[in-house]
Amino acid sequence: MKKISILGSTGSIGTQTLEIVRAQKDIEITALAAGSNIELLEKQIREFSPAIACVWDEEKARMLAASVRDLSVKVVSGMDGLIEAATEPEAELVVTAVVGMIGIRPTIAAMEAGKDIALANKETLVTAGHIIMPLAGEKKVKILPVDSEHSAIFQCLNGERENKIHKILLTASGGPFRGKTRKELEHVTVEDALRHPNWSMGRKITIDSSTMVNKGLEVMEAKWLFGVEIDQIQVVIQPKSIIHSMVEFEDGAVMAQMGTPDMKLPIQYALYYPERRMLSGPRLDFWTMGQITFEKPDAENFPGLKLACQAGRRGGSLPTVFNAANEKAVAEFLAGRISYLSITDLIQGAMESHKVKENPSVEEILEAEAEAYEYIESR
Ligand code: NDP
Ligand code: MG
Secondary structure (H helix, E strand, C coil): CEEEEEECCCCHHHHHHHHHHHHHCCEEEEEEEECCCHHHHHHHHHHHCCCEEEECCHHHHHHHHHHCCCCCCEEEEHHHHHHHHHCCCCCCEEEECCCCHHHHHHHHHHHHCCCEEEECCHHHHHHHHHHHHHHHHHHCCCEEECCHHHHHHHHHCCCCCCCCEEEEEEEECCCCCCCCCHHHHCCCCHHHHCCCCCCCCCHHHHHHHHHCHHHHHHHHHHHHHHCCCHHHEEEEECCCCCEEEEEEECCCCEEEEECCCCCHHHHHHHHHCCCCCCCCCCCCCCCCCCCCCCECCCCCCCCHHHHHHHHHHHCCCHHHHHHHHHHHHHHHHHCCCCCCCHHHHHHHHHHHCCCCCCCCCHHHHHHHHHHHHHHHHHC
8 A cells, every 4th residue: 555645635646636535545645834724624634544634723622522522533733733644644645735835844744744746836946946856856756747737758668768958849828818818907806717618627826827827837846846947947838728739859859648637546646656547538539629829928918927937937935936026915815805907017026026046944934925925915
């Protein structure tokens, strides 16, 4: 039995990971962590019997502890609890599926404890890639990408480790507003932005997909995972999300990974790598698919990608400011307090007002995060 812990078990990636565990029947769950959804977490505890369950919210953790008194599970809370869940001694692999920069410290703690990481939490790599990647080498732990594009690139590199990557072709659907102008985007509502054409995901990443900020975060994520320069990564719009990304080698050969837009494939691949297992669900049908089309991203109306590339090229604490400003601005947009276009305007403002720190430590990353939050609150 393989033993795994899941941080963010009640979310979109977390629940799909548990669906795979349920179907495959040969994985044991050692720890589960959530933010505040104790109703679902309790059901998960009763079904999967983890040794540790973490709830970020202290009050909610107390309520959960009371309702699972009949079980042997240890209920913990806050950052200390999240780190305890991430380092549960029996686990071999930790799925990091919390949303946002909150993932940095537990991910580092899990790696220091020698655990492989199935990484969904891209914000961690964007802000602390310069800490995470060398640490993975030092501790000899694997970072297995869960993000569909990065899993696709990872799959395209099978058997090619000795060959240099010439270029990564990172595909994007373009989101629900592809083809719209800034003028048309002025009065976009939360509901409009949450209507992704192909993927069903958590709220934050769905908004990020609509602004192209998600693709920008993924460019930085790919830079760290595959050791390439930002300018070796070309974003290509491919509206149907059939090609999940491609790699071009030095001889011009291009490898692509294709599939239906279902996150269970990259999640399962990360859990069992390098083994492929049966996965039920719809398959691609090349007789009925028709065309797969490609476009250049619209930098004019969707500045999120361009800002991310700027942040990624400059490095240091700037990617943190890009990411933190986005996290804060998206939360404000979801709460109905700012307009849609303000999201990328605020990111740009926060980046312009920031004095970059080279090679930031975890503390300095968290300081840059707080600075970006303050900037947005002051606007
Ligand atoms: P969701 O919003 O659906 O889920 C987030 C999870 O994190 C929930 O379990 C939530 O708990 C938990 N959580 C939130 N805050 C805390 C906290 N402070 N402490 C502990 N747990 C917390 O997000 P997604 O599953 O969509 O995304 C998760 C990550 O994966 C993100 O980084 C995203 O970018 C990435 N990703 C997601 C994809 C997808 O298809 N969804 C695709 C590629 C990457 P609660 O339910 O209690 O709030
Ligand atoms: Mg993705």
